[in-house]
Amino acid sequence: MSKEKIKSEIPSYLLMASIFIVSTILALLLNISITDIMKDYQFSVLIILIVMELFTNLISSTGMIEKISLKISVISKGNKKKCLILFGLLIFFVSAFLNNITAVLIVLPIIFVLLKAIGIDQKYVNIFFASILALSNTGGASSPIGDFPAIVIMNSGITSFRAYLFRAFPFFFVISIALITWWQFFVKEANKDDKKKNLSIDLLQSKYKNIEVNKKVVIGLLTIFVLMFICWSIVPQNIIPPEVIALLGCVIGIVYSVICREKIKSLVDFKPVLTIASFLFLANVISHTGILTTLANNLQSLISNPKLLLIAIMIMTSLISGLFGAGPAASAMMPVIVYLCETTFNTQSDWIAIAYASSICAGSSLFMWSATAGFILSKNVNEAILIDSTRKRLSWNISNYMKCGIQNYVIQMSLSILLIYLAIML
Numbered sequence: 001m002s003k004e005k006i007k008s009e010i011p012s013y014l015l016m017a018s019i020f021i022v023s024t025i026l027a028l029l030l031n032i033s034i035t036d037i038m039k040d041y042q043f044s045v046l047i048i049l050i051v052m053e054l055f056t057n058l059i060s061s062t063g064m065i066e067k068i069s070l071k072i073s074v075i076s077k078g079n080k081k082k083c084l085i086l087f088g089l090l091i092f093f094v095s096a097f098l099n100n101i102t103a104v105l106i107v108l109p110i111i112f113v114l115l116k117a118i119g120i121d122q123k124y125v126n127i128f129f130a131s132i133l134a135l136s137n138t139g140g141a142s143s144p145i146g147d148f149p150a151i152v153i154m155n156s157g158i159t160s161f162r163a164y165l166f167r168a169f170p171f172f173f174v175i176s177i178a179l180i181t182w183w184q185f186f187v188k189e190a191n192k193d194d195k196k197k198n199l200s201i202d203l204l205q206s207k208y209k210n211i212e213v214n215k216k217v218v219i220g221l222l223t224i225f226v227l228m229f230i231c232w233s234i235v236p237q238n239i240i241p242p243e244v245i246a247l248l249g250c251v252i253g254i255v256y257s258v259i260c261r262e263k264i265k266s267l268v269d270f271k272p273v274l275t276i277a278s279f280l281f282l283a284n285v286i287s288h289t290g291i292l293t294t295l296a297n298n299l300q301s302l303i304s305n306p307k308l309l310l311i312a313i314m315i316m317t318s319l320i321s322g323l324f325g326a327g328p329a330a331s332a333m334m335p336v337i338v339y340l341c342e343t344t345f346n347t348q349s350d351w352i353a354i355a356y357a358s359s360i361c362a363g364s365s366l367f368m369w370s371a372t373a374g375f376i377l378s379k380n381v382n383e384a385i386l387i388d389s390t391r392k393r394l395s396w397n398i399s400n401y402m403k404c405g406i407q408n409y410v411i412q413m414s415l416s417i418l419l420i421y422l423a424i425m426l
Helices: 003-029 034-039 043-061 064-076 080-097 100-118 122-141 148-156 161-184 194-207 215-234 242-259 270-289 291-302 306-324 326-342 349-364 374-383 398-425
Strands: none
Touching: 003 034, 003 270, 034 270, 043 064, 043 148, 043 215, 043 242, 043 270, 064 080, 064 100, 080 100, 080 122, 080 161, 100 122, 100 374, 122 148, 122 161, 122 349, 122 374, 122 398, 148 161, 148 326, 148 349, 161 215, 161 349, 161 398, 215 242, 270 326, 291 306, 291 326, 306 326, 306 349, 306 398, 326 349, 349 398, 374 398
16 A cells, blocks of 8 residues: 555544544443443444445446446437436446445546547536436445445334335335436537447457456356345344344355355445444434433424424434534434334334435435535546546546535435325325
């Protein structure tokens, strides 16, 4: 690792250490047993996160995602609207079942080559990557193993794997279609030179012509993945916990890949895992203080109408997620959601889980720093050296995303509240 990269990593590791230290000091000052805190610690969440990243690496090793990206580039024929729609849908579906950061990083190289070929401007860069970021969030929230908040919800006991999946996937798919529909209206085709675009696509195909997909490995891994989903859906958590199914499926996948002589990318980025571990620890300490239960009681006493109470909680959760990120929001608000599901919303806990996930998802799309993939995506875009027709270098940073982020947030929150309201009414 280079000195520059080490320096850039120091602040994030200092943040993790600070959270653990402050949480421990807070627990000792309030006479809260660290042993009790660790008994309630959600180790299963961390296990599933690590395992799903390993499984993502297994699938990415096959070249399948790159091949699909190349096919999409050819189908789009360089049309900017089609590129936005098709790659947006790809990111949604991949993020729903695999690690969304890994999914974005795998697809980006082909996206960059395509964008350089078709001719773009700053407006298109802003819209395209704002869509990609928001859709990686909605995709991650659409399945119980897509992203950290969804995994926390699955392990909370307020809903089951099957109940979450059957509600969340169509729910977030509708929101994703709304986002894509909204942003494609702002895309205009400036370059009508079809011959030039076709030549660019041919060059793209030539550059990535050596991508080979091991179909045998892909079919085997997808079969294992489907079986994991079936087990998660039908096997009660108190009989076989979801993390055990995840571990078993991943081990079988690794063994199968080795037997098929497939090269495996087995490295796991532990920085996000450690970051989430620190927030889970802080959330457990805060939960043991009783502050969150008091907050939930106060909310219920202030807002007597259950539907208005739910909307208030959704907006509060989304703003916490927007300001501090999905990890802190999921960790901090989960005890409140669990308490409310046991009291006011005890008959609607499945939909409350979706409301909670959608609030975190909307907040994650508000600012660039809110999303898990935000800064990673920005770094890669800026390093890709994209230029417009005047040879001006294009950038994509916090200020570029701000205006789009607010629109993403408004669309997601408005639709989420409407859909949840309708679901509870029905």
